[in-house]
Amino acid sequence: MxxxxxxxxxxxxxxxxxxxxxxxxxxxxxxxxxxxxxxxxxxxxxxxxxxxxxxxxxxxxxxxxxxxxxxxxxxxxxxxxxxxxxxxxxxxxxxxxxxxxxxxxxxxxxxxxxxxxxxxxxxxxxxxxxxxxxxxxxxxxxxxxxxxxxxxxxxxxxxxxxxxxxxxxxxxxxxxxxxxxxxxxxxxxxxxxxxxxxxxxxxxxxxxPDDYLHNPDPVLDANYNRNRFLYDLKHMDRRSFNGLVALLVLMLATFGVFIVLPVLTFATSHSKFVPQVYELLSYYEYPMLSAIRQDLIDPDTPAEALTNVGQDGRTWKLVFSDEFNAEGRTFYDGDDQFFTAPDFHYAATQDLEWYDPDAVTTVNGTLELTIDAFKNHDLFYRSGMVQSWNKMCFTQGKLEFSASLPGYGDISGLWPGLWSMGNLGRPGYLATTEGVWPYTYDSCDVGITPNQSSPDGISYLPGQRLNKCTCPGESHPNPGVGRGAPEIDALEGEIHGVIGRVSQSLQIAPYDIWYMPDYDFIEIYNASVTLMNTYAGGPFQQAVSGVTMLNTTWYQFGEDAGKFQKFGYEYLNDDANGYITWFVGDDPTFSMKSKALHPNGNIGEYGMRSG
Structure with missing residues (x-):
């Protein structure tokens, strides 16, 4: 109108x-x-x-x-x-x-x-x-x-x-x-x-062109709503067409990746399962959470080993044990609660072998360390070592091993060892032992200085790093207390002539003149099988050592061989009445009193040497 x-x-x-x-x-x-x-x-x-x-x-x-x-x-x-x-x-x-x-x-x-x-x-x-x-x-x-x-x-x-x-x-x-x-x-x-x-x-x-927006037609609008999709397809411009094509391509790609591809790969790649064959290390069936021990004492430890009578007549109570009865244990870093098998070359003693965790396992209730002759890491031998550093340590007590030594008792070349060292030093890591091993000193004199302030070459040590001589108020890990990492050896195997023997020793610093302790406070229990070691030390350590003859049956090979023997020591940490007693079997071999390291005019002027 x-x-x-x-x-x-x-x-x-x-x-x-x-x-x-x-x-x-x-x-x-x-x-x-x-x-x-x-x-x-x-x-x-x-x-x-x-x-x-x-x-x-x-x-x-x-x-x-x-x-x-x-x-x-x-x-x-x-x-x-x-x-x-x-x-x-x-x-x-x-x-x-x-x-x-x-x-x-x-x-x-x-x-x-x-x-x-x-x-x-x-x-x-x-x-x-x-x-x-x-x-x-x-x-x-x-x-x-x-x-x-x-x-x-x-x-x-x-x-x-x-x-x-x-x-x-x-x-x-x-x-x-x-x-x-x-x-x-x-x-x-x-x-x-x-x-x-x-x-x-x-x-x-x-x-x-936009008149239809201002003058709506109900008939045309109803027809458009019924056929909206077809109408939009018929009148779409190039931009809309490109967007529709891109959307279709995206939908097809998604369908292909998430539906077609899984169907094709499932139908072509799934064949009959063939299990891979692995070398069986052990037939032992481990119970659930077998590596977790809730007690320091091994459940397989016999009852008679829970207590022990010491040299001074006191009864020692068992605090830790490991029977190694679980088959196939591994000792890579983090595998075990108490022990670790390192992967390195022990350069401190210029060993000829490379220590590898693969050479350490448990077999037939024993901890087995295997030495092999093949080239690796530019060395010609491979062996194993087990440490408890930073996992299990003690300040005093009785340490006991049951061991069967490698090789023959009359053939040299091997150097088995069972020993302990202060936890401040980590065996094989020279930066941790520099100025720490084998110091056991709590005085403030020339004993803490490099070379012990002596020009005669008695010591090549750099001086005690953690010594007692600290200034008041100085930031120090041990203010007023000398600390170190001495070494006590329960067994160092060697061959003497046609028979094997064991060296049991205490390695300390600083040194006495000529590396000679006061033997008046050292006792040998059976002089027929035990005597003091002629090696008393060198520029890197002083060794109070005794050697004891061994039976050839305690070795791996030989007539009637393969038997196990106990080796160990008993250690009481006390400046006045302390002592160390070494054992082979149940018999003591020799003992050293703490007074054997008393002041002698050169070192220890203001106190006793102690660990």
Whole structure:
């Protein structure tokens, strides 16, 4: 439906019908609303009965004739009124309309719709609507009133079933509405307010691509909703097409990777399982959590070994044992609770073999260390070592091993050992033993200095690193207490002639003159099998050592060989009454009292040497 709304034009004519000052005035107000309620019209007619002119408009504008203003009445109409200062009645024109937002500002002097006519002060003018019959007012002047023709606005100009209407103003009676249009009507009038139609970039009859958004069609919209997917495919642009192709490729790739590929690989790679054959190290079946021991005493230790009577008659209580009954134990770093098999070359004694954890295991209730002759790590032999460093240590007590020595008892070349060392030094790691091994000294004299301050070469040691001589307040791991890592050997195997023997010793520093202790405090129990070692020490350690002959049956090979023998020592750590007693079997071989290391004028001037 099309409605063409036109704006009325007002001609200002003088009483003498002089059109010299005739001017087209197009106000900022919107056109007359043709659909104004009837109740409002009746109210206007009633208002006209009580007042000849509802809205008064005086074209006269001067400084002495009053002010020109707009006033809003109770009916939301606008009233233009000018009051004459001389008290005369002026011609008036009534024009009702509602306020429409979006028209040019009435204060905008540049707008053609807001300019007021400027009339001479001494002349009286009246508004004139063209093509209208004159109407007399109370002052006797003519008032020409015309109602503009308002054609209906067609929202769909291209449709054949559109209709047009011409609606007369409802503000006036029929006898006042006999004019169709005004010859001064401006066709550039915008029916919706705001800028004129000529300011719009498109004409109202021109179609735009987004018209369907503003003029929805229920039938077309329903059809589109039913076929949305096909419609979008049919009208997609290149960018949408590329996005669709990329999405399809991604879906196909995902399907191939997570569905097709697993199906194909499962069908082609799964064949009959063939177990891999490994070398069986042991037939022993380990119970659950077999490597975890909740007690330091091995559950397989016999009851008679839980106590032992010492050399001084005191009873020693068993605190740790390991029977090695579990088959196939390994001793790589972290494998065992108490022991570790290192993987290194023991450079301290320039050994000819490489120590490898693979050479250590448990077999038939024993700990087995195997030596092999093959080249590895630029050496020609491989053997094994087991340490308890930083895992299990003690300060005093009785240490006992049951061992079968390797090789033959009458063939030299092997050097088996069962020994202990202070936990401050780690065997085989020379940085930990430098200045620590084999010191056992708690005095502050030349014994702690490098070379013992002697130019005769008695000592090549760098001096005691953790000595007693610390200054007050000095940060030190052992303030005022000398510490070290002495070595006590329960067994160092060797061959003497045609028979094997064992060296049992204490290795200490600093040294006595000529490495000679006070033998008055050393006791040999059976001189027929035990004697003091002719080697008493060297520039790297002093050794208080005794050697004892061994039975050839205690070796691995030989006549009636393969038997085990006990080796060990008993150690009481006390400066006044301390001692060390060595054993082969249940028999002691020799003992050394603590007084054997008393001060001798060279070292130990201010106290006893102690571990």
């Amino acid at each position: 099309r409605r063409n709304l036109t704006q009325p034009s007002i001609n200002l004519v003088s009483e003498d019908n002089d059109n010299h000052y005739e001017q087209l005035h197009e106000g900022s107000q919107s056109p007359v609303n043709p659909f104004e309620p009837e109740q409002h019209q009746q109210h206007q007619q009633h208002h006209q009965q009580h007042q000849s002119d509802s809205y008064e408009y005086s074209p006269t504008r001067s400084t002495d004739s009053g002010s020109f203003y707009f006033q809003k009445d109770n009916n939301d109409d606008y009233q233009a009124q000018e009051q004459n200062s001389h008290g005369t009645n002026e011609n008036t024109v009534t024009y009702n309309q509602y306020v429409h937002r979006g028209y040019p500002d009435s204060n905008d002097s540049q707008s053609p719709y807001s300019q007021s006519p400027v009339l001479p002060r001494d002349r009286s003018f009246q508004p004139l609507l063209s093509n209208s019959s004159p109407t007399r007012t109370r002052a006797g002047s003519e008032l020409l009133i015309a109602t503009p023709t308002i054609p209906a606005y067609d929202r769909y100009p291209k449709q054949t079933n559109s209709m047009q209407f011409s609606t007369s103003s409802l503000l006036y009676d029929d006898e006042m509405n006999n004019s169709i249009s005004s010859p001064s009507y401006d066709n550039d009038f915008s029916p919706f307010g705001g800028y004129p139609a000529s300011q719009f970039p498109l004409s109202i009859d021109e179609k735009e």
